[in-house]
Amino acid sequence: MTYFEQFYNADTGEFHDAARACGRAAEAVRDRADDFRNKVVEHLSDTSESGVWSGKPADAAQDPMLDVLAALNRAADQLEEVPGLLEGYADDAQSLQSRLHEIVKSAEARGIEVDTTNGSVHVPAEVAEKLAAEGEQDPALAVSQDISRVINEKNDLDRRVAPQVREALNMELNAHTVGDDYRSDANRAAELVEELSEGSLAGTDEERAELLALLAEHGDDPKFAGQVFDELGGRGSVEALSVMARLGSAAAMHGEDAAELSRQTGELQAQFGRALATATDPDSPYAVDVSEGSEWMQEFTAAGETKMDIGLPSYEPYGYQLIGTALRSGDYSSEFLNTLGTEMLEFERGDPNDSDDSGNPDAFRMNVPTDPMHEGFQLNHIDDSGAGFDPFDGLMIAMEGNPEAGREFFDPAAHDGRIEYMLDRGDWNDLPALHNPGADYDNPSQSYVLDTLASATDGAERGSVGNDIAVETIKHVGSTDGEAVGLVNDTARESMGQLLEGQLDHINEAYGPGTSRFEDEVGVTLNRVLGDVAYSPEAYGNLSNAQNAYTALHMNEAAAAGNEAVLKEHAASMGNVMAQLDQGKAAAIEDKWSGEEDDYNSRVDAVGRVGGYAIGVATESVPVVGDVTSDVLDDIVERSKVDYSDHAEGEVARLNYDSSKEISRMTEQIIWENGLYETSKDVPANLMQGGDSDGKPIPLSDMTDAQRDSYDKWKSENEKYSETAGEALADVNNSYKTGSVSAGQSQGDS
Amino acid sequence: MADMHIDTDSVSSVAGQVEKIADAMPEALSGAVDEVDAVMSGNGWSDLAGELRRGLSDFVESYDLLTRQVTGFGEDLRACVASWNETESAHAEVFARYGEDL
Structure with a gap:
């Protein structure tokens, strides 16, 4: 007191x-x-x-x-x-x-x-x-x-x-007591899993709620999670997932309780997945041993290859199909995902180097319920990323969240042909049982693979594993080889566009002077991939935004350094890239949109198309440009959208399949704003900031109508300026035209 | 005992690390306890002052117990290395004494 x-x-x-x-x-x-x-x-x-x-x-x-x-x-x-x-x-x-x-x-x-x-x-x-x-x-x-x-x-x-x-x-x-505390919770969780497996409806409401509470409270505690999965063992862990699937199967058959049962199943699957991720993290001293050949992992993958009883008379999913659901929740280690993923792949694909081991190519594809009484049944209740019959969807979703895992899994030097196999295997539906895919349905599996590839390759340096993966992916997707599936499905185009965004550095080099990793493919493969991606308006919008930002950044750098030649190279390579995209867009509108250009453009606009002027303005506030594929790029694009609406609204208009005008405007803007020109006639003072003839030029996007008239007049009377800008603009137009010809040839082959 | 092996130098070295950690544990708290005692000794306006001093004292007591357990673990490690060539049943008992002699 x-x-x-x-x-x-x-x-x-x-x-x-x-x-x-x-x-x-x-x-x-x-x-x-x-x-x-x-x-x-x-x-x-x-x-x-x-x-x-x-x-x-x-x-x-x-x-x-x-x-x-x-x-x-x-x-x-x-x-x-x-x-x-x-x-x-x-x-x-x-x-x-x-x-x-x-x-x-x-x-x-x-x-x-x-x-x-x-x-x-x-x-x-x-x-x-x-x-x-x-x-x-x-x-x-x-x-x-x-x-x-x-x-x-x-x-x-x-x-x-x-x-x-x-x-x-x-x-x-007291260490004993501390240990007993987590062991006691973990024991209870493992015990509850056992109890749940004994009832017809996966235990009582109270038992499920208790298990969920324990997993929710301690699922990210390495001691608890390690103990639970150690007690369950590898096989027991998969059996626990089968208990949850049994609850999910009840959801499909219990009319009015279906939504609640599905929600409970989803929560249990998600919390169990989160705990599994914690328990299998080799950085934790409490983790179960997930190294290749360990007892726990052997049991786990053996159960993965076994059909499990989930209480349905006519359907038993493979353990791997159950594991795939859990992989949608939690941050998994690279070691666990790669050990598991390799085993899953071997089970389905067999050993590519052993003609006697052809695996089980239809194991997952064909193992879906067919009895009409199971209509609507699905394994995944965590989210809407598919019904869960394809376990590789879960694996890819988990790997997308761990780029290192994706790089290890898809490294072409270590796993020849794996990228190709994974891209081509997903042409079947992953809808709830007996649901009919509509005419426009695309299996999302290819998107999940490409999302993982994009995550694994984002901003990868030349010569790195990530870059190797990107090159192999582009080569395969754009391949004209009759044996390859070739271009991706509609749903996956945005994912492919994302992968390309992460490789803009290399793509622009491919279209610029000098040697390139893509050199051999420029004629056909890369053109085809860029053109194909443009079939998706959203991918076209995002990729051209990124390309705009990329070029503006590099042209600004070149201009600031007074390097006119480099500036022109960047403008030219952008002309070429955009020519490929525009060609794809033109083909898409002709093929898929039946000439309905407005529909395509409204979807591009929904992405937030960014004009060259706006990006030029935005880059002025980026003093140091490092990794252009990093978050800086996103930031610039985001801010450009705002600037754009203020300064250059007209540019949201349709592109008429020809981005060269926009590139020309951006080039001119950068030449002007960086003073990269010689003058035969003094610049009018009203075009310089503060009216000071020695000051910095007023950005084109900030000019008033009177200033713009003054600028146009000065430009038309100034031969030297026109010469400098004209050469650069001619380069842009030439590269765009050349690119269009090559795009027409290579994309026309598709 | 075919599946048993030990790198005695490495395990002995780890035992040495355990001893160092145990030796350094008391001083982790002693400075803070003295400082809080000095600061709070004249405090007559807050009930929290007394609660903090009592709490720290209890914490030190618990931490001392834990220090003894760390020390005991180091001793067990040493004993384990020393008796490695004895019968298998002797090994299993080495770490079983943990916690019982507190």
């Missing part, structure tokens, strides 16, 4: 000092935990043949060691909470004390006396009389009540914060 006189003169800064001291202690405690993990657990947890030890003693050491680590981390976790609590307390106390001082000051200003040694209030008679005349009947009581209110709030603050500090500092740090 605090009293006035104590609090009035208190030094609230004491708690800031205490917070700093506790913060330093928390850091030191965390260091001890990190040391134990890095210098002890890292070494002793490897009990394989290549580790420092193996056998019963090594196995016996694991639990004590991991429990100690958990307790050391808990100590650090708890102590780290204390500084924040003390800082917050000190701030709140300071604020209350200031209010107290203000009350006293205000009272004294009105002649009321407050004894700051005990908080008593005295109102001299003459002051009382004066205040009464002003309508204040009992000023002493009013001030006392104000003071009491603050003191009460201060005591409430103590009552609120003290238990929080107590809770943080009074945690059990």
